[in-house]
Structures are given as structure tokens and as C-alpha cells.
Amino acid sequence: MAVSARLPEIVVTKRKIAKPVATGVAGLDEILRGGLPPSNLYMLQGAPGAGKTTAALQFLRAGVEAGERCIYVSLSQTAAELESIAVSHGWTMDGIRVEELSASDAVNGAADQTIFQTAELRLDETRQAIEKAIEEHKPSRLVYDSLLEIRLITGDTPRFRRELIGFKAFLAKRNVVALLLDTQNGEAMNGEEVEGIAHGVIRFDKTLEDYGAVRRRIEVSKMRGVPIADGYHDMAIREGQGVVVFPRIIPGDASDVEKPELIKSGVETLDAMFGGGQESGTTTLVIGQSGTGKSTMASLYATAALKRGENVALFLFEERLETFFRRSEGLGMDLRKFHKDGALVIKDFNPNEISPGEFAQVVQSIVKTDKTRVVVIDSFTGYLNSLPQRDKAVRDIQSLLKYLARSGVLTMLIVAQHGLLGQNVGIDVDVSFLGDTVLLLRIAEHEGRLRRNITVVKKRHGPHDLFVHELMIQGSGISVVPYNPLPES
Template identity: 45%
Template sequence: MNTNVSPEVGNVEQLALLRMGVPGLDNILGGGLTPHRLYLLEGAPGAGKTTVAIQFLREGAARGESVLYVTLSETKAELEGVAISHGWDMRGVEVREMLPAQDALEPDEQHTMFHPSEVELSETTLRILADVDVIKPTRVVFDSLSELRLLAGSSLRYRRQILALKQFFTGRMCTVLLLDDLTASDQDLQVQSIAHAVIRLEQLNPDYGASRRRLVVSKYRGKEFRGGFHDYKIERGGLRVFPRLVAAEHVSPLTQTRIPSDLPALDQLLGGGLEKGTSTLFVGAPGTGKSSVAVQFAIAAARRGECAALFIFDESINTLRTRCEGMGMDLATHIDSGRIRVRQIDPAELSPGEFVHEIRDAVEKHHATVVVIDSLNGYLNAMPDERFLIAQLHELLTYLGQYGVATMLIGAQHGLIGMQMQTPVDASYLADAVVLLRYYEIDGEVRQAISVLKKRGGAHERTIRAFTLTSDGVRVGEPLRNFRGILTGIPVPIDGVRSTP
């Protein structure tokens, strides 16, 4: 069963679910794992299977459960090394090594460990079952199936072995997590068909930047879960999952109100300001003042006692503070007070899912009413496939709108002047308002103009106004009425009238 559901739905079934101990994963699993079932966690080496397994057992140990880690590939010292790297200890976690004995390397000692009988368990399996009867665990991790597959010899015997293990553990009220490193030459569907649920970890290696990791729940019998791919990362403290955003789960009533910029001329141009719950795209050539206008709205929100969040891709926080200081904008004061939160994003290191998670934190935990994404060009670099960028951006803007957030997107166009300006990704149809900033030439000088091309929230001025960045901040001037062709970059006086715009 694969549907998108909210994890907050409370019912009797969910109260009995086992928590994984992995932030975000229970959200995807609809609350956790159904007890007394067999589960498969698969992924290539390095994807984080052992980390998830230890987190799963430590969660059980923290709840007073008896837990067991059965390893056929790694030693106890290696597992403890993984735990130490995350700042954990293994107290409460029983570890049983089922590694081949040292004398097994001797030619005389090499023999088939399985008897011909299809119903008789191997020596290795019998040792595992004996430990289970003594420890009586409620959670068991079996690492890994590759060794068991080799011991079984044939696919038929391997499947029977897994079925026997499933029956044995279920009868003893155990929840079992089987790890598979996918080292088999062909995809193994044997265990997938037997397991109650299948979680797959994937690791992607782009041409540049850090590895991207994502997981998908491909199967969960009788349980609703969040389908699709979800980004995750491995950091000190364990694996952390960023569930895919579903805006439909966050619908809430909203009273639409306008937020001013504290610049009368700009608010007049915008028909009174920007509406909460809408998105605005500031588009123009580099240096036209797009980011400065967005920061002006953030500062105005901070002055009203609200919180604003800036996510910047293209410049450092220090550069932003210095630039605003040079224009007399008191950004630093509001950053220090916590009213404005600035997060510098490195698209080579941050996955799209983690970026969305950062925005959700700003909105849900810090109650940001203004969110600035500067810029879409950097966002595009974080997700090179434009098709999925637009789909994710649409979901994100819908979510922010339903929370009553005024979202501002910065889009830098290619080119500096003229009509051949291009935007690397067209998000104008997604935004509720589009504000255009352009350069134009007059009297041997390059100047700037601002205009509103679109605004769904209400009426706005159709004029093109003069726009400047000064040591006193952003300045929006009077409409440029004595010229035509401002947007072409080379305006022409109307009826021979020559006045400086």
C-alpha cells in the first residue's frame, strides 16, 4: 500500500509501532515498524545500513528492550568503531559474531555446512537460534544476507532458510531487520517477496560535490507510508532523513494581509505591499538590486517584531552584512537579535531535500513570516534536472503559501541590457507577483528601473519607476513618463522632451 499520509494521524495501531530511532524515517514509515515482522534494509556498501541498524537497536535498548546484533561479516570491534564515530556506546546491545573460525581456512576443514536435507538448518543458523533462545530479544539485526546466500549455495535452499528464520523469529515475538549489501550479481527478489517491508538506500555520486543519498520504501504490507524518494545524510550522531514535502498535508485557514516594505514609493508601486501567503519573483540582471529589495522586506518584518529567513546561495553572510551596512540597512542588528536568520547554502554539499527541511524548520520552529531564496540560479545548481526543480519548487511555494509566508525568489537573468535577457529557469508562472529590475542607458550613464509585471494579490501600478541604491538604502523614484523604450535599455524621449529620468 503506497499513499501519502500525514504521520500525525493517531490510532491504536500506531501506538504499538516500533520507532526506528532514525530522525525522519518514522515519518516516512507512517509511524514506525509493525512489531514481530521481518524487514529488509538493502543498499550498496557505504549507504549507511549498519548505522541504521545500530540506531534501530539503540532505540530499543533505550526503551528497556532486549536487542541483538548478529554479524556474519563485521567483527564486534568494527561495530563498536562505527558507534564511537557517532559518539555512541553499545551498552544494552548484544553482539554475536558468527564469523568463520580461523581454522576454516585450512584445506582439510573446508566442507559444506548444509546437510542435504532441505529442512535441516546449518550449523551457523543453529548457533544464531541458540543465542536467541538465551537472550530473548525483541529486536534483532541480521548482518548480512550476502554471507547467508553464499552458505546456502542454491537459491531454493536460500529461500527456505529465510522462510525458516522468519517463522522462528515470528514465533518468538521478534522484530527482525535483515541487511543486504546488494553484492549479488543479479537483483535478489527472494527476500523482498518474503519481507514485510523493504527499505532501499541509494548513494549517488555526481560529477562534482558531495555524494547524494536517498532512500525509498518500495513495499510495506498493510501499512500506509510516504512513497517516493527521500534525501538523507550521514552525520555524526547517525543517519538523518528528510521526508519529501507534501504541501497538501499542511492546509490551514489564512487571512490575507499585506506586508509593507517601509518604503512608501515601493509599496505604492506594489499596490500597498506584498500579501502574506504569496510568492514574489524579483528578476533582473546581476547588480540591479533584486537582493536589496528582498532584504528591505525582511528588515521591515523584523522591525514589526516578526521573523524572516534568508537562504543565500551566491554570496557569503559577511559580504551580505557588509553590503547592507554600506547602504545604511541595519541587517546586522536584526541578525544578532535573531529576528533575521541567514543560512548560507552550498549547493555542492546540500541536497534539495535537506534544503527544503531547512526552510520548514525556519517556518515551523522559528515562525518566519518572510522567506527569501537568493537565488534560483543557485537552487538550480543544487538540482540540475530542471523538470524536478520546477515540481519541487511548486510544492515548496504551495506549502509556504498555506503557512501564510511571504516568499521572495531572486532570479538573475543572463545579459545586462536590451531585450535579449534570459532566465536559466522560468519560474514566473509559479510566482504570484513578478517584479522586474532593469538597466537602461541615458546621458552616458547606466541607471536602474523597477516595475511590477504581474500581481495576483490585487491591483498594482503599471508604471516604470526610477530605482537607485544609495548609502541611505533603497530608493524608488517617480514614474519615468517622459521616455519610451525603458525596458529595451535605450530609452527615447517622448515628443522631443529631454529630461533626466
């Protein structure tokens, strides 16, 4: 009888996953899926003025708030300069040790903080001074500002690489999370290939358009072991906040609505044109030339939703807030009280001061917080016309609209047409695909007077009216006069 050999038991042990290190930069941790992997070396690249130093201070301040020891090693800025940056945002440098390094025959015997010129400093003295500061302070977080000075000191690419590798090994043994600031980027490394040394690389991009504010973007070009949200994300530098990142909207973050509900306008004849009302989780394009009643239609749906006890968000890019209130009041729609109570959220934007990414984040935040049911963007045309890359803005807004749809929100986009007769949409990119429903408003001459016409051109979900009706906008309210064809003789 053969005896079978017993196989050795395989014991699988689960490795404990270390908690990510918060960067202190709003929005960046979301891109990094929680933060930076601990005990590693990272590079933060960007041109002068891109926001590297500000983000570095936020990184260290987050460490101080977590009870960690932090050190800022500066070869390019003085402690006074760093202090002024912090003060400009209302911050303090409390808990952050600043170690200034520079050329001197007695660097090793200098005081904790000295001011010299880095151009004359020998590389070995720099290394010894940094290592001494780390051994004395035993930080959990470190910022090294900047690699440009080390390049100038070494003057030799292989030596520069060896220096970084040695520094990385030194920090790894002491479980330090280090952020190295660099003014160069991946396209200007001249064969250095130092990005491969770092565990992760974050790039700040700064561009100046022909008109308007500076556009800032961020890209996490490399992060080992982390499923990052790659590609560019909009960012800004705000007083009191520092660097703020606006991650791109991912429509899958919201859950699909199981059963759409009909959202009514409060005008029976108008609702009948849509087969009983508009569906939640859809987007309606309201298209027409000036004076046709586009914004009035948006106010009508907003008022009806508010009266039902639902929350509404309105984003203005052209009309002033007071003008909006007065126009609505002239038609019997008192929206001030809802705005005062918080049920109606209104954001009045200067389109030249907001990026597509920031706008999407503002909308998403309001919808999540207030459980908004109706969102109005007035006007989408003005928003697009303020952006240098309107085709990209359409892609960004498409992701936002998908998110809103999956959140069960009815979104109304106001789209203007050219001229009094409005033969063409006032933008040079196709936006018709964005709408599940298209409501067309026109002005036409009829029996010696101007007449507003209203037509449902498109409705993806369910039947809709195909007739052209008259839209009446009066002080007593809004009404739709049904199409009444003349009887055949």
C-alpha cells in the same frame, strides 16, 4: 399471527493497534507514519557504503533507549568493526549484544562471541547458533548482517527462500522485530523473489554525480498495512547523527491562510506599485541582471518585517554573510542586531553539499519553530545551477513554495539574468510559473547615465502598477521615483 425470528446480535470488537516501533533514523519514522509495525521481519537493501550498518546500529540504539534487549547477529563484520562505526559517531555499543558467527566444527560449543570465517560455515550450524543466541538473550530487536553470506552458504534459491521463511516464523513466535541487511536490490535478485517474504522493504540508494558529493536517497518500496510516503526521499550520513532522512514536503501539511495580509516594504511609492503592498502567502520572483538591486530589494522587505516585530529567514547560496551585512549597512539597514537577537535567521549554504530534500526540511523547520513571516532565497539561480537535475529541483521547490504559501509566508526568490544587459534568465528551465508576483529590475542608459528601472510584470492577486519607474539605491536608503510622463504639447 406470524412470529418474526430474532436476528442474532453481532458484537464488533475493536482490535487494539500496536504502537509502531521507532527506527532511530531521523525522518524515516515520518515516512513510515510513526515507525515499523511490531513483531515483523524487514529488509534493508543497499550497495556497500550506502549506510545500512549505520542505520542498523541506530535501530538497535533506539531499542536500548526504550529499555529493550537488542542483538546484532553478524556474519560479515567483527565486533571491533561495529565498535569503530559507533565510535565515529560518538556512540557506544552498550546494551547491544554482538553475536559473531563463522565456520567451526564446534560452533555450538563456542563462546558468546567468536571470530571465524563465514565461508566454511554449514547452514544448519549457522541457524542453530543464531537460534541459540536468540533463546538466551530474548531480544525485542534483532539485526541480521547479512543475507549475502546465507546466499553463499545455501547456493540454492529454493533452499534460501525456505531458510528465510523458517527464520521469519521463528522470530514471529518470539515477537522479535528483525532487520535483515542485504547488499542486493530488487533488480538483482535473479528470480529469488525474497522481498515477498519480508513485511517491509527499505532501499538505500547511492549515486555519484559528475561533480560534488555523493547523492543518497531512500525508498520504502514496501510496507504492509502502512500508508507510507512512497517514492524517493533525500538522505545523508552525518557525523554524530548517523543516517538522516529528509522526507519530501507535503504542501497539505500546512493550513491555508484565511485572510492574507499586506506586507509592506517601508517605501510608500514601492508599496503603491503592488496596490498597497505584497500579500502574505505568496511568492515573489525578483528578476534582474547583476547590479540591479535584487538582493537589496530582499533586504528592504526583510528590514521592514523585522522592524514590525516579525521573524525573517534568509538563505544564502552565493553571497557571504559578512558581505550581506556590509551591503545592507551601506544602505542604512542594520541587520546584525536582529540576527544577534534571533529574529533574523540566516543560513549560509554550500550548494554542492545540500540536497533539495534537506534544504526543504531546513526551511520548513525554521518556519514552524520561529513562525517566520518572510523567507528570502538568494539566489535561486545559484541553488539550481549546483544541482545535476535542475528540472527535478524546480518540482521540489514548488512543493516547498506551496507549503510556505499555506503557512502565510511571503517568499522572495532572487533570480539572476545572463550578462550585463540580462536578456535571458540564467537557467534553462522555466520558473516563471513559481511566482505569484514578478518584479523585474533592469539597467538602461538614460541621458548619459545608467538608470535602474523597476517594473511589476505580474501580480496574480489584485491590481498592480504597469509603469516603469526608476529605482534609486543610495547611502541614505532606497526610493522609487514614480513615472512622470511628459505633458502633451
